[in-house]
Amino acid sequence: MNKSVDNLSKIKRSLTRRNRAEARFQWYGRVAIFIGLAAVAVLFIDIIGKGHGAFQATYINLNVSYDQELLGIENLSDPEQLVMGNWDALPKLALREKFTDVSGRRDKRRLYGLLSNGAGFDLKDRLLANPQLLNTTESIWLLADDDIDTYYKSWLDGEAYAARLSDKQVVWIDQLHEQGLIHLQLNSNLFTRGDSREPEQAGIRGAVMGSLLTLVLTLMLSFPIGVSAAIYLEEFAPKNKWTDFIEVNINNLAAVPSIIFGLLGLAIFINFFHVPRSVPIVGGLVLTLMTLPTIIITSRAAIKSVPPSIREAALGMGASKFQMVLHHVLPLALPGMLTGAIIGMAQALGETAPLLMIGMVAFIVDIPGSFTDPATVLPVQIFLWADSPERAFIEKTSAAIMVLLTFLIIMNTSAVWLRKRLERRW
Amino acid sequence: MQATNILILLFGFGALAFYLGRGRSLAIAAPLGGIRKLHSLPSYYGMHTAFWCALPSLILLALWMIFDEPVINSIVIGAAATDIAPSDTASYNLLLNKIGNLADGVLPRAGQSGSLIAAADHMIYLREISRWSLTLLALVFSAAGLFLGLSRIASGFRARPAVEKVMQNLLLACACLAIFTTLGIVLSVLFESIQFFRSVPVTDFVFGLDWSPQTAIREDQVGSSGSFGAVPLFVGTLLVSAVAMVVAVPIGLMSAIYLAEYASKRVRTVAKPALEVLAGIPTVVYGFFAALTVAPFLRDLGSSFGLTVSSESALAAGGVMGVMIIPFISSLADDVITAVPQSMRDGSLAMGATHSETVRRVVIPAALPGIVGGIMLAVSRAIGETMIVVMAAGMAAKLTANPLDSVTTVTVQIVTLLTGDQEFDSPKTLAAFALGLMLFIVTLLLNIFALHIVKKYREQYE
Amino acid sequence: MSPADTAKPAKAASKPAAKPAVKAASKAKSKPKAKTAAIKTRKAVAPKIKAAQNLDIADHQETVGKSFSDNAKMTMRNINVYYGDKQAIYDVSIDIAKNEVMAMIGPSGCGKSTFLRTLNRMNDTVEVCRVEGDICMDGENLYAPKLDVVELRARVGMVFQKPNPFPKSIYENVAYGPKIHGLADSRVDLDEIVENSLRKASLWEEVKERLHQPGTGLSGGQQQRLCIARAIAVSPEVILMDEPCSALDPIATAKIEELIEELSENFTIAIVTHSMQQAARVSHRTAYFHLGKLIEVNPTEQVFTMPQHQLTEAYITGRFG
Structure with missing residues (x-):
């Protein structure tokens, strides 16, 4: 009996320490689960944060004239002529007409750099689908270059990333934005196209x-x-x-x-x-x-x-x-x-x-x-x-x-x- | 005729044979007093006939496709003019490639030597013969099988057991595919590795401290003098795996313990599947996450403490790999912990042990074999993991134990050596197979051992 | 109800004494209110009830016999146990006296094991289990919120139906309790505790040569004695035994029974058993449970020679079980 009383006091003394150890152990478990769940959350938030922008793409509105002479095409149904056609000239001309004050080779190249280099082919597809557009002029939204896209999205978000742009390009985009001629729209290319070296044209x-x-x-x-x-x-x-x-x-x-x-x-x-x-x-x-x-x-x-x-x-x-x-x-x-x-x-x-x-x-x-x-x-x-x-x-x-x-x-x-x-x- | 066409044709014949056989059995049965007089149902007679019709030809087709090429190749090379006759294996393969490309029309004929073109023509001719004889033989086989099958149909013929016997053997063949896969892995990896070890001694490979396979293809060097000492790769692999384990084992184990021992049913039903989401995410996603989010974060964090953390540090790759492995360990550990009988816990709790004392001193020791087995499986997974390290770990083989440094791993090197267009027989590509062999042996041993432990453990409490 | 009854409801209600069955049923429904009253009146009512006894448990109302003791180690009052919505124990009140061996018998599923497990709160491990009522040991409420189950279970040890030695050595099995509770100040102390406990469990002579071999390698009877040694190593005041011999052969059973007798000199023991003979051999008092209700408590000899309640009699004469 004496011994059991002695034991009891020993047990009583150990209780606080052991209960603390118990609580600590449970907290280890909770922390472990929390870390695991946090990893899931961080991963998803990170991916969605980085990727949600890709479902929209930047487009620039320009007046394009489908000039037969400029294209060098006589017959739209002749595939050989279509391949040889100077399609790139259409968006370039439209850009020059929009920004008439641009001169010099370097500046012109920067100006052309506003648009995706696939813009000409997009126009070709449009013209082939609507042959009556030949020799007319229309206002159309054209896909912007990926650097422009990156800049425009980051600028809209408030932290402009202009590292790959020249100052002039930034000014041009400002002008376009003020005139409402640049905007984001659903990026259907992502779902309708195959891979490409150009990010803005690449799809899955x-x-x-x-x-x-x-x-x-x-x-x-x-x-x-x-x-x-x-x-x-x-x-x-x-x-x-x-x-x-x-x-x-x-x-x-x-x-x-x-x-x-x-x-x-x-x-x-x-x-x-x-x-x-x-x-x-x-x-x-x-x-x-x-x-x-x-x-x-x-x-x-x-x-x-x-x-x-x-x-x-x-x-x-x-x-x-x-x-x-x-x-x-x-x-x-x-x-x-x-x-x-x-x-x-x-x-x-x-x-x-x-x-x-x-x-x-x-x-x-x-x-x-x-x-x-x-x-x-x-x-x-x-x-x-x-x-x-x-x-x-x-x-x-x-x-x-x-x-x-x-x-x-x-x-x-x-x-x-x-x-x-x-x-x-x- | 193409093999695929023959295949389709054979299936068509099989279907035809089914109807013929079934019809014939019905015809036999009608005068006898209906299908009750037959031993088996009519469709079994149909299937029996179909098997006779299609199976021999299918086997022929398979064998033909395997032996077709080697036989043609050896005939072509044997008959080739002496001026192009190969002297050793390497030039043999080279020659064969060239002739094959000429025959396929991939290589333009213009400017090639006459004997090469002759050999290519010979190859085309033989291929044509092979194709036609295969078609003919297959047709003969099916026709013969069809008639044989039909002729065997009689009211007392035991079609069902015969059909079932064939089907059972087909099932067995499917089950044996696992063995063939293993065999295929072993043979393919072993065969190329042996070729590799002919040019690089095994000891140099296993104990060498210098890994620079790139030098091997430089023109100014002798073909196979690049250094293939794999120790830095092994060390790198172990380092990344160790980091992964340091992350995954405590977190995985503690979450398993918490979920199995403490969590209420509601917490369990939410937290368990949520954790398992981690297991379902493809490794390429983890790789992207490691390379673009974790690595830069660790580098910036390191520099704010004055530490130089490589942007391809073992820490980033290993850490993310650890996160990937958490659910793997936690679900395995959860299984073994819940398998510990409740009476053990009761015994300990009834002594006045707290819950954590019970877990640490009774449950975990009892579950230890199972947990160790699970961890070993996880290690084998970490060693074999590829995409995370390809994307987030380095390319340069460095002999270091510093997790902040960049290291390369066995799997990274296999991928770098084998992607891109290389000559297949160069030591550089063969080295990848030697690395694959090492990887296979190590993971196989770990797996066999771990699965054995886990199985023993399960039996103990069943 | 028969047509006659429906025709004269007033008459039936006015003569409650003539229809004890109805009374008992209605009382059972209003139990929460009547609880306190029932306890006070129990002794007075008990003799009358015997006349109304039959084998239908729905009629059972009060425990018969001597449930209470003047020298009580543990006192249980109005215990109700629920598993979720299902009630397993109905309003059980009983005392266990100091250094007494109390046997609990009854057909399977009668709740005797459940009741035993409430005494050291092993039921806490079952999530859906809920216990109502007062359980006191030496006047201290075991279900008081600030009571630590760790301390309680060190004072009330338990031996289970199936021997459950830990997958450790024999020595480690016995030393487990003293180690976690910090009872031994030195290795020598610990050795002494282990030896004493094994001796008390009559196992020392058989295992002293192989203390460091796994406890799971012993025979069933030895394993159970090892579990008893493990339980007494922390010097509990009460030992609960949940059918300790049901998994053992007769010879091993005899040894354990002998052991229980010896242990009763130092410990208070509550034992649940399936075997009436065992209860008769080892216990001082016997409690008979039936479908979650405590039917009768009396000195063992009396229970087995002249049971007070018809249900008890039916059970010990083997009419059900």
């Missing part, structure tokens, strides 16, 4: 199409193969060394660095089988091998969750094992498998490193239309743009990231939704 259409083609191929290959492998391992595989070996292999492949799959693709598909480089086929093949383990593992889990009683019921009716699997197990496990497939596709959509190895990192302007057209994918496009020195590409990169993340969020939430919606509780 090509990369999105490339990603789509690659993913379609990946899904077409990896889902049936993955599901078949899962069915074999869960329903048919005998318990032996060979099956164990397959299992160990699958689990390991799921953890092999993705870049190794790129090396595999380079050595086997490109150098051995001579599949052309940079095309969605080879990208799809590599990503198939990479996502297979994920799909197999999730599909197996889905098959496992179908209760044995259903299998016994089917077998008891005299169904063959295959009929049992096809008619009963597979339909019940399908939602889980689809969820796994979506997660695997989301992984594949965000993957970059292996695609660098197989040449999907090339600069490709054209929008790919088939599995054998050279293409790049969205994450690789992000990588390429992030590497570009032009400041305007930062904005573009962030915008492309926003698009990529949007796709990923849609895919992941649909996977969660699918699981919740179709999941059966046994």
Whole structure:
């Protein structure tokens, strides 16, 4: 009894210290979670902060006269003449007419620098769509150069970034702004064009199409193969060394660095089988091998969750094992498998490193239309743009990231939704 | 005819065979008193016929596509005129490339030697023959298979077991793809690495302190005398991974503990998926974030304290990589912590231990094998991570342990060595495969070991 | 209700004494108000009730027998326990005397384990669990807001149904409590505590040669005695045992029972058991629980020879369980 009283006083004495330690420990946990969540928040805020501007582009309003002589074109339907046409002259003339006091070669070059060097081609497209405009004059909004775009946006935000502009250009933009001849409008180029060296003309259409083609191929290959492998391992595989070996292999492949799959693709598909480089086929093949383990593992889990009683019921009716699997197990496990497939596709959509190895990192302007057209994918496009020195590409990169993340969020939430919606509780 | 066309044709034949086989079984069954008299359902007879029709040709097609090129190549080179006959492997490959390009019309014929053009023509001719014989053989195979399949249909024929046997083997083949992938990785990486180690001794590669592959392709140097000492890359990789682990392990572990032990259900349902968002963000996004936001921030922060922080510091790359790995560690740790039986906690709490004492002295030690396994998997991930370091870490191989300095890693070098148009057999590109081999071995060992520990741990509490 | 009853509602209401079942039911509904009154009148009402007893628990109203003690170590009054919306314990009042072995018996799911776990607040770990009523040890309210459960659990030890040694060595298992509470001033002290505890748990002779091997390597019975040694290493005043022998073989059970008898010289013990024989062998008093209600408390001998309540009798004669 005495001893227990003694103990009690010792315990009592230790209590404050221990309760403080307890509180401290809980705070470590809270701080850790806070850091994790803060990282998510900072990342998103940073990307959105940098990228939201890219959805708008600066346009300058000018009076353009589609002068046949200036263009040097007699017949609009003659493709050869169209190629030879002096389209650049149209925006240049319009600029000179707007700022009549500009003279000297250097100043003129700066003046022309206000507009994107693709402005002439935009006018060509417009003229081809509306041939009656030939030899008329119209007031039209033309795409500004990326440096002008950067300056104008930063100036609107109150912290003008004029490092790449000459003083005269700044003055011209001021004048245009006062006259209401320069403004921001929706940047449709971002979604309708392929890659370009000029930031203001670069778009993600090509990369999105490339990603789509690659993913379609990946899904077409990896889902049936993955599901078949899962069915074999869960329903048919005998318990032996060979099956164990397959299992160990699958689990390991799921953890092999993705870049190794790129090396595999380079050595086997490109150098051995001579599949052309940079095309969605080879990208799809590599990503198939990479996502297979994920799909197999999730599909197996889905098959496992179908209760044995259903299998016994089917077998008891005299169904063959295959009929049992096809008619009963597979339909019940399908939602889980689809969820796994979506997660695997989301992984594949965000993957970059292996695609660098197989040449999907090339600069490709054209929008790919088939599995054998050279293409790049969205994450690789992000990588390429992030590497570009032009400041305007930062904005573009962030915008492309926003698009990529949007796709990923849609895919992941649909996977969660699918699981919740179709999941059966046994 | 192109292989893809043959493939489509074969599928068409397969569908046709299905209907024929099914129709025939129905025809056989009708006079006997309906399909009840058949052993299997009519569609099984159809499938059986379709398999007979399409499978042999498909196998033929696959084998043909694998062996077609090497065989043609060796015939072409063997028959080539002596003035262009290759002396060693390197010139063999070079010659083959040239002839192939000539045959494809990629290389203009003008100005090439007569024997080269002859060889190219020979190649074109052989390819044509190969293509036609493949088409013919495939057609013969399917037709023969179709008739054989149809002839076997009888009322007592056990079509279903036969079909199921074939399907089961197809499933097995799919499962074996994982093994072939591993095999493919091992072979491709190993094969090129061996070639590399022929020109650069293994010891120089593994223990060499100087890495400068660029010198190898300079004209004024002997082909393979660039230095390929990979130690600086290994050190750089370890440094970046260590920084990542310093960030990820405490934060991941503590969040897992908090979520598993303390958090109310509501906090858990919100915080857990929110943390897992980090795992779903593509690495290229982290790379962009590290290079354009974190690195400049750290550089400015460093200079305000009078420290020189490189703009491509290991700290920025590693730190961001750590953030990426947080959810990985926290979800693995969460799994193993919740697997510790409640009776352990009860035992400790009933002794009067506080919750944190219970966690630190009972739960964590009990979960330790699982946690260690999880951390090892995370390390293997950090070592193999590519995009973050490609975008945010440096290119220059420096032997340093200072996280504020810029280092390069194994994966960065693989990417730099292999992107762009290089001659495939140069030591520079082969070096990338040797690095890949190292990476594969290390991550494989880590993975096998970690997965083994985790599996053992799970079994213990199941 | 029968047609006759509906026809004469006034008559039925005017003769409550003739319809004890109705009375009990209505009283149960108005429990919160009647609570205090019920306690005061319990002793007076008890004898009358026996006449109305049957096996329907809805009729049960008061605990019969001697629930209270003059030498109480722990006093429980009007305990109600809820899991979310579900009530698990209904208005239980009982005392546990000093150095007494109190056995709690009853069919499975009757709430005896739940009740035991309220005594050292192990129910706190269950999020949805809520406890109402007063539980005092030596006059101190265990559910007082400023009471520290750490201190409480050091004073009220617990042994669980399934042996749960920590994945540590035998020595570390026993030393765990003294270490976290800072009871040992030196290594020698600690060694002494460990040895004493193991001796008290009659395990010393069996494990003294392998103190540093893992506790999980012992047999089931040894593991359970290790858990007892672990519990007594912090010299608690009360030891709670939650079916300590249910996972053990008969020989190991006999050893533990022997041990309980020895321990009762120094400790107050509350033991929940599934086995009536065990209760009969080890305990001084026995409490019978039924569907969350405390039916009867009496000296063990009396419970097993002439139970006061029909439910108790039905249980010990094996009519349900």
